[in-house]
Amino acid sequence: MAHEPKTPSGGAERIYDLNVALERMDGDVPLLEEVIDIFLDDYANSIAELRQAAASRDQAALQRAAHTLKGAVGNFVAHRATEAALSVETLAKAGQLDLAISLTPRLEDEVARLAAALKQYRHREAA
Amino acid sequence: MRILVAEDDATSRWLLERVLRRWGHEIQSVESGAEALEILERPDSPQLAILDWLMPQLTGVDVCRQLRRSPSLCSKYLILLTSKGEKEDVVNGLEAGADDYITKPFNQDELRARIKAGLRIIELQSQLAERVAQLEASIAREKHLQGLLPICSYCKKIRDDRNYWHQVESYIVSHADVRFSHSVCPECVERVREEILKDK
Numbered sequence: 001m002a003h004e005p006k007t008p009s010g011g012a013e014r015i016y017d018l019n020v021a022l023e024r025m026d027g028d029v030p031l032l033e034e035v036i037d038i039f040l041d042d043y044a045n046s047i048a049e050l051r052q053a054a055a056s057r058d059q060a061a062l063q064r065a066a067h068t069l070k071g072a073v074g075n076f077v078a079h080r081a082t083e084a085a086l087s088v089e090t091l092a093k094a095g096q097l098d099l100a101i102s103l104t105p106r107l108e109d110e111v112a113r114l115a116a117a118l119k120q121y122r123h124r125e126a127a
Numbered sequence: 128m129r130i131l132v133a134e135d136d137a138t139s140r141w142l143l144e145r146v147l148r149r150w151g152h153e154i155q156s157v158e159s160g161a162e163a164l165e166i167l168e169r170p171d172s173p174q175l176a177i178l179d180w181l182m183p184q185l186t187g188v189d190v191c192r193q194l195r196r197s198p199s200l201c202s203k204y205l206i207l208l209t210s211k212g213e214k215e216d217v218v219n220g221l222e223a224g225a226d227d228y229i230t231k232p233f234n235q236d237e238l239r240a241r242i243k244a245g246l247r248i249i250e251l252q253s254q255l256a257e258r259v260a261q262l263e264a265s266i267a268r269e270k271h272l273q274g275l276l277p278i279c280s281y282c283k284k285i286r287d288d289r290n291y292w293h294q295v296e297s298y299i300v301s302h303a304d305v306r307f308s309h310s311v312c313p314e315c316v317e318r319v320r321e322e323i324l325k326d327k
Contacts, residue, residue: 025146026235035142042137064135067181070210072138074232086210 015117017077033125035075036118043115046072047108050088054101062100063092066107073114081110128246129173132156133163133190134208135182139231143177146235147242160185164193167203174249175242177229179208180216188223195224202252204245208233265304272303 018032025031046069053061070085084107091100130152134140144154155173157163161184166172178187185193187207194200207220207228217228226248227241277286284292296307311319 021232024232024234025142031142031145034145035138038141039138046136064181064183067210068136071134071136071179071208071231074210075138075142077232 015078015080015114017079018121020077021075033122036122039072039075040115040118040122043069043072043111047111050104050107054104057097057101059092059095059097059100062097062104063089066092066100066104069107069111073111076114076118078110078114081107081114084110128175128249129153129155130242131163131166131173131176133158133160133176133182133187134179135159136179139179139208143233146238150239150242152242159183160187160190163187164190167194167200168197172203174202175204175206175245177206177208178225180210180213180220188220188225191220191224202249202256204249206241206245272299 022029022032025035046065050062050065050069052058053065066085066089070082070089073081073085084103088100088103088107091097091103128151130147132140132143132147132154134143134156135158140156140158144156147154155166157166160178160182163176163178163182164185167176167190176190178190180187191205191207194203194205201224205225205227207217207225208231209216209220209228210231220228227245229238229241278284278295279286279292283295285295285298286292287298293301299305300307
């Protein structure tokens, strides 16, 4: 393959694992890159929904917003972001609304970090 | 094959659409359970649907449950999208009427295999439905010959529903899936021979 995606090295926790993501997509690099672009275009909407749900203390909406984000970041095997989304989703589902809301900033951070890393990756590939 | 995709996350929805189109399927996609239900309730809607678990308005499970209540829609093949570690949800989903499930993020080989299994079931079902229709049509034809037939005691003609009298032969030909091959029985052979001899 001409341009094999590289998982960022350095730092104990990996932000994403594009090699595994690519394996799931039958090794189709252009497809992976398109999925990244769609995510980068869309993730702000999901974050806005998460914030809105937390602000209005809407338990079902918070669970759903976290679930949606979990699905989106899961495409890039982003363990930390997935875990943060899962925590918010699970706590909201269990009715622990305050705790779930208190974890939404961490989820936002993880998603922002993933988005930044994916942007960097696309920038590198385009260069 | 036409497939409906219902998924509120744009990234996953786009990936599903893209992969399924590449495999030659025609994709219709929506972002909520309510939209999915509305499309699946239309006549001539896709036979196979991939439904995300948690969506605004109606969840994928709600959609399954509602479709299974309707006799005309219960033949739809429904695949639920779930996340890893939601085994309990999988059981609920299957009990609500889903045919199968795929764990997100999905692996392409697994998705392809599950779609193939779904298409096989849909094909089998449509063959069965066709066969049942054929059988019902032939039963409907046979039914005409059941029950009480008014027959003339002298000339043996049969009276139809509209009060016309028919020869037995023409009546049966028009009311059953049979044809007559004409012949002469030994008694009649004897009778005809005697009549001929007498005429001479």
